[in-house]
Amino acid sequence: xxxxxxxxxxxxxxxxxxxxxxxxxxxxxxxxxxxxxxxxxxxxxxxxxxxxxxxxxxxxxxxxxxxxxxxxxxxxxxxxxxxxxxxxxxxxxxxxxxxxxxxxxxxxxxxxxxxxxxxxxxxxxxxxxxxxxxxxxxxxxxxxxxxxxxxxxxxxxxxxxxxxxxxxxxxxxxxxxxxxxxxxxxxxxxxxxxxxxxxxxxxxxxxxxxxxxxxxxxxxxxxxxxxxxxxxxxxxxxxxxxxxxxxxxxxxxxxxxxxxxxxxxxxxxxxxxxxxxxxxxxxxxxxxxxxxxxxxxxxxxxxxxxxxxxxxxxxxxxxxxxxxxxxxxxxxxxxxxxxxxxxxxxxxxxxxxxxxxxxxxxxxxxxx
Amino acid sequence: xxxxxxxxxxxxxxxxxxxxxxxxxxxxxxxxxxxxxxxxxxxxxxxxxxxxxxxxxxxxxxxxxxxxxxxxxxxxxxxxxxxxxxxxxxxxxxxxxxxxxxxxxxxxxxxxxxxxxxxxxxxxxxxxxxxxxxxxxxxxxxxxxxxxxxxxxxxxxxxxxxxxxxxxxxxxxxxxxxxxxxxxxxxxxxxxxxxxxxxxxxxxxxxxxxxxxxxxxxxxxxxxxxxxxxxxxxxxxxxxxxxxxxxxxxxxxxxxxxxxxxxxxxxxxxxxxxxxxxxxxxxxxxxxxxxxxxxxxxxxxxxxxxxxxxxxxxxxxxxxxxxxxxxxxxxxxxxxxxxxxxxxxxxxxxxxxxxxxxxxxxxxxxxx
Numbered sequence: 001x002x003x004x005x006x007x008x009x010x011x012x013x014x015x016x017x018x019x020x021x022x023x024x025x026x027x028x029x030x031x032x033x034x035x036x037x038x039x040x041x042x043x044x045x046x047x048x049x050x051x052x053x054x055x056x057x058x059x060x061x062x063x064x065x066x067x068x069x070x071x072x073x074x075x076x077x078x079x080x081x082x083x084x085x086x087x088x089x090x091x092x093x094x095x096x097x098x099x100x101x102x103x104x105x106x107x108x109x110x111x112x113x114x115x116x117x118x119x120x121x122x123x124x125x126x127x128x129x130x131x132x133x134x135x136x137x138x139x140x141x142x143x144x145x146x147x148x149x150x151x152x153x154x155x156x157x158x159x160x161x162x163x164x165x166x167x168x169x170x171x172x173x174x175x176x177x178x179x180x181x182x183x184x185x186x187x188x189x190x191x192x193x194x195x196x197x198x199x200x201x202x203x204x205x206x207x208x209x210x211x212x213x214x215x216x217x218x219x220x221x222x223x224x225x226x227x228x229x230x231x232x233x234x235x236x237x238x239x240x241x242x243x244x245x246x247x248x249x250x251x252x253x254x255x256x257x258x259x260x261x262x263x264x265x266x267x268x269x270x271x272x273x274x275x276x277x278x279x280x281x282x283x284x285x286x287x288x289x290x291x292x293x294x295x296x297x298x299x300x301x302x303x304x305x306x307x308x309x310x311x312x313x314x315x316x317x318x319x320x321x322x323x324x325x326x327x328x329x330x331x332x333x334x335x336x337x338x339x340x341x342x343x344x345x346x347x348x349x350x351x352x353x354x355x356x357x358x359x360x361x362x363x364x365x366x367x368x
Numbered sequence: 369x370x371x372x373x374x375x376x377x378x379x380x381x382x383x384x385x386x387x388x389x390x391x392x393x394x395x396x397x398x399x400x401x402x403x404x405x406x407x408x409x410x411x412x413x414x415x416x417x418x419x420x421x422x423x424x425x426x427x428x429x430x431x432x433x434x435x436x437x438x439x440x441x442x443x444x445x446x447x448x449x450x451x452x453x454x455x456x457x458x459x460x461x462x463x464x465x466x467x468x469x470x471x472x473x474x475x476x477x478x479x480x481x482x483x484x485x486x487x488x489x490x491x492x493x494x495x496x497x498x499x500x501x502x503x504x505x506x507x508x509x510x511x512x513x514x515x516x517x518x519x520x521x522x523x524x525x526x527x528x529x530x531x532x533x534x535x536x537x538x539x540x541x542x543x544x545x546x547x548x549x550x551x552x553x554x555x556x557x558x559x560x561x562x563x564x565x566x567x568x569x570x571x572x573x574x575x576x577x578x579x580x581x582x583x584x585x586x587x588x589x590x591x592x593x594x595x596x597x598x599x600x601x602x603x604x605x606x607x608x609x610x611x612x613x614x615x616x617x618x619x620x621x622x623x624x625x626x627x628x629x630x631x632x633x634x635x636x637x638x639x640x641x642x643x644x645x646x647x648x649x650x651x652x653x654x655x656x657x658x659x660x661x662x663x664x665x666x667x668x669x670x671x672x673x674x675x676x677x678x679x680x681x682x683x684x685x686x687x688x689x690x691x692x693x694x695x696x697x698x699x700x701x702x703x704x705x706x707x708x709x710x711x712x713x714x715x716x717x718x719x720x721x722x723x724x725x726x727x728x729x730x731x732x733x734x735x736x
Binding site for chain 2: 116147148151324
């Protein structure tokens with residue numbers, strides 16, 4: 001087992017990474033203050049891992065809360081079901097909420113924990129690659145609004161993140177790829193050598209090689225913990241973690257939540273951010289192509305949805321959380337391994353980026 | 369104008385109290401970071417004070433959000449209307465939400481500020497006595513759940529509290545009395561001499577004597593600021609501010625939100641807490657009666673609703689936020705001016721308190 005630490009003063013917490021951790025009470029029990037536990041999970045994950053975790057928590061009063069699966073359910077109605085169950089089972093302020101599932105479950109269970117009786121403890125037990133390398137770490141919680149993704153939420157840190165890598169054995173290939181989008185992101189924004197490592201190990205990752213997966217998860221979590229430790233509430237640096245997300249959120253909102261997986265939208269959005277960085281002259285076309293090829297090799301879409309116009313993008317991007325005083329800010333790559341958040345770009349470059357013919361661009365890539 | 373300070377480290381903020389503050393830009397503008405402002409108010413307050421505050425904010429992009437009036441609307445559906453408006457008008461993270469109204473508006477606007485884009489600035493501009501002396505100070509925000517009051521919310525501090533005492537001139541007498549329940553509470557829990565002052569000045573308060581009201585508000589806010597400064601998140605001392613509230617919340621939930629005003633339910637609940645304290649031998653029957661008489665003179669109900677049984681109370685009290693590991697904790701009065709939070713009482717005394725014949729008890733009071 002590897003253990004990292006997220007350093008946030010009195011809100012610091014550990015990330016434990018290893019095989020079979022779900023079945024180890026000595027790892028989980030120390031983070032539970034009271035006698036009540038609610039495990040929030042979904043219909044897909046429950047048959048696989050709810051029993052195992054419940055067994056690990058023998059001796060506690062456990063309330064299972066099984067939600068429908070998917071981004072389309074990351075809304076108030078589903079959140080309300082968590083509160084209904086907690087109140088029906090009379091969970092008090094000393095209860096602990098455990099998020100057992102992917103990013104949607106983690107975001108909703110975390111937000112429920114932030115709000116229930118004005119805040120109770122929670123643990124992240126992520127079971128998808130995306131949640132293990134990204135969303136379970138750093139305390140961003142929330143739900144979607146019909147007009148924008150993650151528009152209602154809280155910064156609320158878990159007491160611990162328990163990553164059982166053996167849960168990846170049941171993860172569909174499409175979801176594994178979605179997680180790799182965020183893994184590749186860390187290379188692009190802050191760890192250029194990691195890009196080389198990923199190029200060398202992409203096949204092993206997709207083949208679920210346990211040692212290679214663990215290393216990718218650890219390296220990703222370490223990068224995230226570093227950034228969050230510097231800027232918990234995204235007043236500056238933390239925004240670089242959103243490379244590809246402004247374009248990506250526009251895609252998700254436009255297509256309808258859940259049609260594209262979050263990681264898939266981020267992948268296409270990352271291609272757009274690389275294209276814009278190249279058009280600004282910050283990275284070369286070769287470097288842009290290197291990023292795109294890696295995303296392709298991870299099994300990810302690298303072109304925006306057919307029929308989504310520049311105006312569609314601009315409309316959804318106008319409510320992005322990085323907009324300040326009416327100015328859109330974007331995460332762009334100054335060079336591979338070095339991202340910046342900036343509103344300092346000519347509008348024409350953004351327009352050209354939104355209008356670019358990504359299909360042709362990617363087709364050419366194959367010819368090289 | 370008087371100014372108090374709530375000391376909470378980097379979350380410290382001032383409370384300004386005085387006549388006509390709503391019309392003073394120099395008092396309000398310094399707390400607004402961006403160019404956008406949303407004023408959350410209700411249908412009753414809007415015709416009276418929304419225009420004045422909007423005028424004070426000339427030069428800012430102001431979005432008025434006018435909600436229906438009353439505790440019955442302190443729920444998710446109404447909260448969602450705030451998010452809808454903020455997103456439709458494209459408010460970004462630098463926006464400021466101003467709560468203009470009573471406790472319900474302050475709780476909802478504050479919770480919306482806590483959650484919108486994971487947290488934006490907000491100001492409290494309370495216009496009822498209850499919100500001026502209690503709910504606008506201390507950062508408790510939230511909404512009700514059908515199964516329990518304030519069950520979903522956040523601790524989230526405002527940037528400032530602006531108390532314009534001239535707004536009380538339009539406050540209905542019933543609402544003024546409801547506010548006095550919380551004023552009297554401070555005397556009972558931590559300021560015995562204040563009880564004497566209130567006995568001397570009750571008529572002047574109900575006649576809206578400006579100087580006397582200002583003193584009552586200042587003294588109440590000072591008490592609240594002191595307690596909150598010691599225990600922001602209610603891990604201990606702060607719970608004493610809930611004298612009468614566990615019984616009172618049960619009354620509100622049982623009767624249906626909004627049938628009894630919050631302050632009315634707290635008044636009847638305070639009588640029950642005094643009765644229980646007397647039954648425990650902590651205060652004399654004379655002291656109990658002194659408290660009840662003061663609540664009566666404030667124009668408040670001092671007996672629980674007809675037909676509400678001990679079991680009704682116990683059912684609603686079981687989900688009180690002060691319950692820990694299944695044990696009910698109550699705020700009781702060890703002596704006048706000294707409240708404690710305790711689960712250390714014989715169950716029979718609680719049962720006797722819930723079964724007591726308050727009508728007869730109060731009728732006898734009149735005969736003395």
